[in-house]
Amino acid sequence: MSGTILVVEDEPAIQELIVMTLKRAGHETLRAGSVEEASKLIDHALPDLALIDWMLPGASGVELTRRLRGNPRTQSMPIIMLTARSDEDDKLLGLDSGADDYITKPFSPKELNARIKAVLRRRAPEITDDIVETNGLMVDPATHRVTGDGVTIEMGPTEFRLLHFFMTHRERVHSRTQLLDQVWGDHVFVEDRTIDVHIRRLRQALEASGYDAYIQTVRGAGYRFSKP
Amino acid sequence: MSGTILVVEDEPAIQELIVMTLKRAGHETLRAGSVEEASKLIDHALPDLALIDWMLPGASGVELTRRLRGNPRTQSMPIIMLTARSDEDDKLLGLDSGADDYITKPFSPKELNARIKAVLRRRAPEITDDIVETNGLMVDPATHRVTGDGVTIEMGPTEFRLLHFFMTHRERVHSRTQLLDQVWGDHVFVEDRTIDVHIRRLRQALEASGYDAYIQTVRGAGYRFSKP
């Protein structure tokens, strides 16, 4: 669970502290010390979330929030407001201005991370978890279960994802590279041959129920899921 | 307000439209193009509601409805009938066959959602929560008491809430993060691993009555409550 986070904070010490906290939690960071700087950064990169200090030199954080909300490109970017004041009015103003959440300084790294996690989670795209079925072979993402003619089939997480992908993309041949992108993720670096091993493990798991022949090798091209 | 809805519709375009509408409303879906397919799906999963087209290849929708009503497992499942005909006779027949409601095509997504909501709401009381029971394991929110085959089981408040959540959301896998949100609350900041400890404590409490195996670990995904 990582993402790029824009930190808009004019106080260097606090900015540093925040950035450190975020990095430790596995996030990438973009720093800005003012509204202008932030705007410029956003022209070239689109963060997954913005952490904006309430008090900023020049235009205030509220102003920046309004701007972000006004721009179609950044309209739906989650925003968390940082405020030193704790009176209710400010909080409400921050929320009204379009922020998704606010944190009152001083705050602990733990709290910061939790809020970020919560906000990102709220925006997380709904994963489709419809049950997929083919000839008695059933994959249910909601219960994380695979059954062959009603009998539970055990397999590791990777094999599960692999099978799910195959079953939602049947008949087509998928190259090893494609499978890596789709099942492992764009960013991960693993050998192509690793796929073969997982294919083997998946086949082995399906073997007991007799569904192993559904995963076919297409020499020189990749693998395909389809009725034998 | 979510639930799994079985869509039985042979016309692909209409099926797709319906599924889209349902998804947008936050429901999970199961698709079937015929009575046979629907029957097979129901053998392995129990939807919260069924949307059945009147005209289907092979056995008709009315026939499917009768079957569902005849099976104890699906006896009380709400059913909404989709019909292209608008004459009164058909409507009455549909209702007589055991459907809870009927919708005449063409229908708007809004209407579909409204009807579904209405039907589900009618059934809601049983979900809302009074005493929850599974195979002799009983959780009573009113008295805050858990019994296994009649014998009281002692546990801490957190374990109680955890168990209650599990029992009202069986079968599904819940990630540690989801559990934190649902059982602890959005705003609480605790480590993910804390869940494991409470799971352990809950299992330990249930152990004496032999219900500990109901809480299953799904490696890489989270925990699930279901019959062993």
Add this chain to the structure above:
DNA sequence: CCGGCTCGTAACAAATATGTAACAAAGCCG
């Protein structure tokens, strides 16, 4: 029939995830 590839498999070591126990802080109650 001979290389040259591609794929299937098994074995292995490292990385991860989960189970458990112990501990200290925070609550709770009489």
Add this chain to the structure above:
DNA sequence: CGGCTTTGTTACATATTTGTTACGAGCCGG
């Protein structure tokens, strides 16, 4: 104010998964 329970955290033990590699079998064009 003590005792007692509940909680969250951590460290360590186990268990499982994952990625790599090495080797051999099968396929194919020449």
